[in-house]
Amino acid sequence: MPAQILSGKEVADRILADVAKEVDSLARSGCRPFLAVVRVGDDPASVAYVRGKRKDAARVGILSEEHTFPEETGQEDVCALIDRLNREEGVHGILVQLPLPPHIDEEAIIERIAPEKDVDGFHPVNVGRMVLGQETFLPCTPHGILMMLRHAGVEVRGRHVVVVGRSNIVGKPLANLLLQKREGGNATVTVCHTATPDIGSFTRQADIVVVAAGRPGVLTADMVREGAVVIDVGINRVEDPSSPRGYRLIGDVAFEEVARKASLITPVPGGVGLVTRAMLLWNTVRAARLAQERRGG
């Protein structure tokens, strides 16, 4: 039986509806959630991502502004802007679009953001709080994956989840979230990666497989057991002369063949990416609410 498709759009729409409601309620009490986006250089992908994020924000009533620097800008200038945004009461979330040009120390920039405005959840103190099981901003992709599983009624407690990939923005935080002792956690988690000799020997045992390897088609049907849940985090461009853009997007999963074996699978595009985008706004609203609480509102 072919897998059911777990649509990112459906989950994202539901999250965005909740976010919009919360924005309304905050706005009525005098607090309009506000996201500041910082971009350095003219990488076309970054330009497009930022445009998309601001459009999403506008759609739910979140205000945003964009600060752009030329490619050759120095570390100090970016830091000075972040310091100013940290101080500005009306700014609730700060997002620095990555990657930054190679002459800029990305780690230092991320640590410069005030943790309570770190809506990407990339600041080490927020990463640490997440690992320790404390309340904090969760990074958008792993958080989005948890939302999708919950939306689909997939219980992770006591199930074996195999995560393929150990990036700082997906694999590592996702593994840490899944094994927490709380609702939405309690999974037995295995992390595989480029140094794993036989990834299939692990994924074949999984109730749930999450692939965030960044390589197209790495998860094939022979690597999945009948009835598994498959979450595809990859977004890869492959040449496609038949497309007007000359390329199309595919995931890390060999979708056609795996979909014949899995019970539930996320598509690419239209899967995890859409929910990831929604979680950024979720975090921004959370930042605004916390700021309001701190001011005693």
Place this chain on the structure above:
Amino acid sequence: MPAQILSGKEVADRILADVAKEVDSLARSGCRPFLAVVRVGDDPASVAYVRGKRKDAARVGILSEEHTFPEETGQEDVCALIDRLNREEGVHGILVQLPLPPHIDEEAIIERIAPEKDVDGFHPVNVGRMVLGQETFLPCTPHGILMMLRHAGVEVRGRHVVVVGRSNIVGKPLANLLLQKREGGNATVTVCHTATPDIGSFTRQADIVVVAAGRPGVLTADMVREGAVVIDVGINRVEDPSSPRGYRLIGDVAFEEVARKASLITPVPGGVGLVTRAMLLWNTVRAARLAQERRGG
């Protein structure tokens, strides 16, 4: 063939010799490593632990002082002391002995310690840096386990390590360290815990099993494959009328039977605990060296 015993004393002695050399070299350049220990209440185990830590410190030439508060001390008083120790240039490491009395917010106290003096590696920003693969203070037990494996010539790269337990001080940080993309890492890691239905089905597949469950004898011979490496992090008191103290210490591993099947095993006592203690001093010396570098020494 019975397992080889991986002695914690041997590894700890070697680490302490290195630490003592480094203390000497720092002292000659005018910087004597200094550890401040904070203790609240009179829990006998805490008293004993602190005594042991200070004795270890003295043995390698590290100065230490102990600050004790009565059980009923409030949050603010402990915070005030930590603030003062944070400011004192001559204090390189600050250790707050856990657990604290229930009326004190442990998380807040740990976050109060200046990250550059957090020699336990418990501050969320240091936990986050560790997870992200940055240089930082590593928590003593998982760091000690990596040292033991290296000392014994056990390569973890590409091996399957199963960690039983997901505590904030052992299981979680160890799993995160083992999967990092660097020397001493690159293992495929599975984390099992109380919500895992059949822990044996995972440990039987492991090249290396680390048990940090806090329950005596949870790892039995039928849960281990022939030739596995077994690291026992547990320290449990069991009644023993034949002992002068009325109890003896045992690990989480059913030692006798597992030792007949494993290739290498750590004993309890005399295993991971000794190396854990050494790593605290390693971190203290590192803190002193970094402080000296910051002052341009």
